[in-house]
Amino acid sequence: MKSAALNYHHLRYFWVVAQEGSVTRAAKRLGVAVQTISVQIAQLEQSLGKALLAPQGRRLVPTEAGRLALTYADQIFQLGEHMGAALRETDSDRTLRLAVGISDALPKLIAFRLMEVVFHLPQQVRLVCREGEFDTLLAELALHRLDVVLTDRAAQPGGNLRVFSHPLGEFEITLFAAPALARRYRRDFPGNLSGAPMLLPTRGNALRGQIERWLESHGVAPLIVGEFEDSALLTTFGRAGLGLFPAPSVLSEDIAAQLGAEPVGVLADVREQYYAISNERRIRHPAVEAIRNAPVSWSRTEG
Amino acid sequence: MKSAALNYHHLRYFWVVAQEGSVTRAAKRLGVAVQTISVQIAQLEQSLGKALLAPQGRRLVPTEAGRLALTYADQIFQLGEHMGAALRETDSDRTLRLAVGISDALPKLIAFRLMEVVFHLPQQVRLVCREGEFDTLLAELALHRLDVVLTDRAAQPGGNLRVFSHPLGEFEITLFAAPALARRYRRDFPGNLSGAPMLLPTRGNALRGQIERWLESHGVAPLIVGEFEDSALLTTFGRAGLGLFPAPSVLSEDIAAQLGAEPVGVLADVREQYYAISNERRIRHPAVEAIRNAPVSWSRTEG
DNA sequence: TTCATTCTTCGTATTTTACGAAGAATTGAT
């Protein structure tokens, strides 16, 4: 038997009664008759299967279950109030909001560079970013909780979700490493990579397959010491000196400055493609359009 | 004009429609007619003063305001579901729960020692602790959100809240300090305290007055370099070597182990009294009673 | 364009919520 949905009307009465310690006073505060409240609290208790209030002296005090319920009720009604306030205050039609989902696999620095353009638009834009797995973000996009998802692979056209992928250009990939490692493997690159410790994206990432093909074609077999879903985590491990790690060549300077890691060698012909995924085939949101059309400041091969 | 309270019933329909992207499908899922939903969403929009959904192609997508509302709705209905689950799963009558409020001013170690006994009761007790200011905690006690408040001062009997203070015994107070400071001021204590850096509780704390009287009676005037509402903060500053600080003598060992601070000298005749404040004159909650009657393991003068 | 689908509006049925009246249970005072 599936229990019916919670009746928030009943819950509110219970909540007020618990605050006032009395049905009578709650009735006064709410401007309704005592019987009304009495009945509805009884209904709430029945639907939950637990007593929520018990008389003690002249007051009504919450039972153990009632107290638990109150912790939820507190939050629920606080949220309700905040929501009203937020909607009233926000001139949500004035400021343009852009909700962006950023795939784990996308290097944060790339994400930043891609989104940079929205701050140079004529109108003020409030950027709301959410990180997560590709599939999660795609679902939120479909629900219009997000305006666009930035990621490293296109959405499957055959999927049950009606979304559209817009390529943002191809980026050349370089292997980076902490200074000591970088010095060691920079010589004779790429011939000496066999046995070199390496950090790679997990299978399923588009880049992974390309890198493996590149390694094979160069006849080298490094030791894969770690696989990462999340690009930021991958570079963190790389910075710590645990292995060579791939990243877009254009980030060379940023990686040196932020992570203290140096380039080891370019993976010729390995290219990562980034995408903006949106709901419409023809992009409407001006900020998304700006991202789509941005003349990205670093070298980039048009796809 | 005060806006009417949020109608959670309407909000739920809106929430489902946003998920489904269509009134029709939402109606199917909810088992009601489309008109019903249509009307109620219109009412919700009117009461909030903003459009929440806008047609786009064949779908209904949330507006900017709608999206904001959805972030709240998500939380609200998640809480509702969790509440039902929590109430169903918890055998809230089996496990005894004890909600304790701990005054900022109370040394955490004392609080721990006072509450220790509840874990040795025959029945399993789930301890729920909340920290805060004295007045805040007292209000929560009055609402029965807490079973007992542990604090360093009794509640005013003349207050508008009907609560009762149960003394838990008196504790002798010692001045402590980081090792270097302690060595310096331990000699000739208490005669050399004039000009010594000292950290004290804020005025209003019961201990503060006693310490000042003690200092005066010994004819010394230290330099008060800090006043703290929160005892944990006070000891943290003390540990950093910023000054001498008072704490119960019985915590000497704990303070040495945890904070690396050493005793400087005992404040003879200065005694801190701790209290358990509850709702009933005669305590009913077995765990509270245990705290009240615990033969505290360390030296303690019965009041 | 035409057709199909979806969302609205209107009037009425149903359900939920609210209240007056009366009864039961408890407290606090006499």
Place this chain on the structure above:
DNA sequence: ATCAATTCTTCGTAAAATACGAAGAATGAA
């Protein structure tokens, strides 16, 4: 112990909300 006062419940009915059938309007897709 008894009484008065207060509080919470239980009825039956009134008011309000929610829900639905029917019909009209708007929009996208063929």
